[in-house]
Amino acid sequence: MTTMTEASVREFKMPDVGEGLTEAEILKWFVQPGDTVTDGQVVCEVETAKAAVELPIPYDGVVRELHFPEGTTVDVGTAIIAVDVSGGAAPAEPRPEAPRSVEEPKAEGAGSGRQPVLVGYGVATSSTRRRPRKGPEVPVQQASTAIQTELNGHAPAAPAPAAPASTAATAPGPTAPVTAERPLAKPPVRKLAKDLGVDLATVVPTGPDGIITREDVHAAVAAAEPKAPEPSAAPAPVSAPASYDTARETRIPIKGVRKATAAAMVGSAFTAPHVTEFVTVDVTRTMKLVEELKEDKEFAGLRVNPLLLIAKALLVAIRRNPEINASWDEAAQEIVVKHYVNLGIAAATPRGLIVPNIKDAHAKTLPQLAESLGELVSTAREGKTSPAAMQGGTVTITNVGVFGVDTGTPILNPGESAILAVGAIKLQPWVHKGKVKPRQVTTLALSFDHRLVDGELGSKVLADVAAILEQPKRLITWA
Numbered sequence: 228m229t230t231m232t233e234a235s236v237r238e239f240k241m242p243d244v245g246e247g248l249t250e251a252e253i254l255k256w257f258v259q260p261g262d263t264v265t266d267g268q269v270v271c272e273v274e275t276a277k278a279a280v281e282l283p284i285p286y287d288g289v290v291r292e293l294h295f296p297e298g299t300t301v302d303v304g305t306a307i308i309a310v311d312v313s314g315g316a317a318p319a320e321p322r323p324e325a326p327r328s329v330e331e332p333k334a335e336g337a338g339s340g341r342q343p344v345l346v347g348y349g350v351a352t353s354s355t356r357r358r359p360r361k362g363p364e365v366p367v368q369q370a371s372t373a374i375q376t377e378l379n380g381h382a383p384a385a386p387a388p389a390a391p392a393s394t395a396a397t398a399p400g401p402t403a404p405v406t407a408e409r410p411l412a413k414p415p416v417r418k419l420a421k422d423l424g425v426d427l428a429t430v431v432p433t434g435p436d437g438i439i440t441r442e443d444v445h446a447a448v449a450a451a452e453p454k455a456p457e458p459s460a461a462p463a464p465v466s467a468p469a470s471y472d473t474a475r476e477t478r479i480p481i482k483g484v485r486k487a488t489a490a491a492m493v494g495s496a497f498t499a500p501h502v503t504e505f506v507t508v509d510v511t512r513t514m515k516l517v518e519e520l521k522e523d524k525e526f527a528g529l530r531v532n533p534l535l536l537i538a539k540a541l542l543v544a545i546r547r548n549p550e551i552n553a554s555w556d557e558a559a560q561e562i563v564v565k566h567y568v569n570l571g572i573a574a575a576t577p578r579g580l581i582v583p584n585i586k587d588a589h590a591k592t593l594p595q596l597a598e599s600l601g602e603l604v605s606t607a608r609e610g611k612t613s614p615a616a617m618q619g620g621t622v623t624i625t626n627v628g629v630f631g632v633d634t635g636t637p638i639l640n641p642g643e644s645a646i647l648a649v650g651a652i653k654l655q656p657w658v659h660k661g662k663v664k665p666r667q668v669t670t671l672a673l674s675f676d677h678r679l680v681d682g683e684l685g686s687k688v689l690a691d692v693a694a695i696l697e698q699p700k701r702l703i704t705w706a
Contacts, residue, residue: 235313236291238306239284241273243415251275252300252483253307262290270308273301274483274578278617279610288312300482303415304441412439420444488580495639499555499676503636504685508693509657511667516699520593529597530604534572534626536699537649537692539596541624542568542589543706544691551688552621553644555678562679571623571640572600574607582640583612584620628652634670644680647692648672669696 241251251273258270269281270290288310295301410427412420416439420427423444430447432439471478481489513536520531545552545568553564570588574581583606585591585599606612623640628651637648650670657666673689695701 235311237286237288237310237312239270239282239308239310240306241301241303242282243303243413249415250300250302251280253295253297254279255297256293258290258293258308260290260292264288264290264310275614278581278612278614279578280613284308284310286310286312410439411437416441416444423448483578491641492638495641498641499639499644500678501636501639501674502677502680502682502685503672503674504682504689505634505670505672506689506693507668507670508697509659509666510652510669510696513696513699514652514667525594526597529594530601531597533652534624534649535593535597535600536702537626537647537696538570538572538588538600538624539593539702540692540695541622541647542570543695543702544688545622546589547691547705548684548688550684551645551675551680553679554621554642555644555676565621567621569619569621571620571643572603573623573625573637574604574612576607576610576612578610581607581612581617582620582623583607583616584623586619622646624649628669634672636672637674639674639676644676645685645688646674647689648674671696 252275254272254274256271258264258268264270264284265287266285267283270284272279272281274280291309291311294305294307294309301307410430411432412427417427419441420430420439425444425447427439427444430439430443433443434440510533513533517531517533517536520526520535549566550564552568553562556563567587568589569584569586571582571584574583583603585596585603588596588599591599603612603616606616620640620643622643623637623646625635625637625646626649627635627637628649631651634650635648637646639646648671650672652667652669654665655668656663657668658664659666671689671693673685673692675685675688691705695705
């Protein structure tokens with residue numbers, strides 16, 4: 228993610244820190260112009276629509292310029308910091324090694340010296356990248372394969388060396404695509420083209436080495452639909468008009484996690500027909516079991532709370548009613564039933580609501596589930612939840628009871644078919660064994676996608692969860 232602007236200056240670009248993300252906000256700079264940086268040193272923290280991520284610099288040098296101040300939202304691929312590397316190793320090859328011909332690309336992970344720094348990216352010790360050229364000594368297939376491998380993040384990415392005069396005379400121009408081979412493009416660009424229905428083979432590349440860029444894809448869309456306005460072409464106001472009383476109102480920019488949450492909730496609410504059912508249940512026995520588990524040596528050092536048993540109850544209910552753990556594939560016109568459960572836990576953080584999930588929660592024992600819950604909550608509170616931890620959820624729990632709320636009508640997490648809301652557990656009068664007694668009671672609410680979940684199925688799932696919390700021994704008899 229770097230480019231050369233001068234012989235001794237390298238520009239570090241904003242990387243794609245999450246699958247397909249297009250922008251990120253610079254939260255904090257850890258360096259200033261004049262500071263010395265080393266390979267792998269964290270220089271700033273950025274926030275995407277999914278999480279906050281620290282960015283390390285991939286070479287040694289001295290900071291020359293910070294291109295953007297803190298609080299600025301920057302597009303992926305835009306240079307954010309300039310570093311003078313003249314005092315260290317050669318800019319093109321920070322740690323030289325014997326040059327390799329493009330005919331013999333280095334195997335992925337085979338001693339490449341790559342240091343993992345971000346999702347899908349790494350720092351390489353050295354490389355030689357050459358433009359694909361026609362001729363018997365360098366087949367086009369090998370050249371394009373080497374470049375595409377590099378674009379996918381599995382090969383070093385250093386500036387290309389100057390081509391010999393004889394080679395330059397026969398090398399194709401930057402806009403001449405290699406039509407006989409697979410078009411060259413980075414994974415996010417391929418995803419963009421797929422989403423927009425663009426065949427990359429028909430796109431004229433303008434990037435170096437015949438690489439297709441995002442702009443090329445948008446240009447292809449504009450050419451196919453000349454009347455469709457370009458979304459990015461619409462001018463956006465730099466700031467809200469100052470026609471309000473700043474002493475009486477505060478305007479907060481919509482960005483980052485809040486922007487992503489808003490888009491997801493609107494999309495879910497107006498795509499999936501929501502149905503919400505409620506049940507009030509006596510959880511006195513569950514609360515007693517929680518206290519007993521806290522004294523069990525198997526749970527030593529683990530956090531045991533009602534949410535743990537509620538999560539286990541939902542997992543058992545899903546096992547008894549597996550059709551609830553599904554999603555609606557509109558494009559394929561199919562209902563996708565998942566044979567695994569990635570259990571999402573809605574978490575309120577200083578940056579907004581996020582829903583990380585516990586992978587393969589269905590296969591975990593109760594102590595393992597307690598450990599995973601503890602790690603998920605602590606990571607979310609620290610603001611260190613990774614984008615990967617928030618992807619692939621199948622069903623979610625939101626615990627509104629921690630705020631003293633009795634219940635709610637939760638909105639589905641996009642791509643899921645059910646979400647369980649847990650209300651506050653309160654001491655209430657309850658008829659128990661024919662007598663009115665004070666019992667610990669809560670209200671559960673289950674929202675589900677009525678396109679694929681009928682009322683009968685949703686009711687069975689909610690009833691099973693309630694039955695387990697009323698009689699926790701069913702965790703054994705039903706499991």
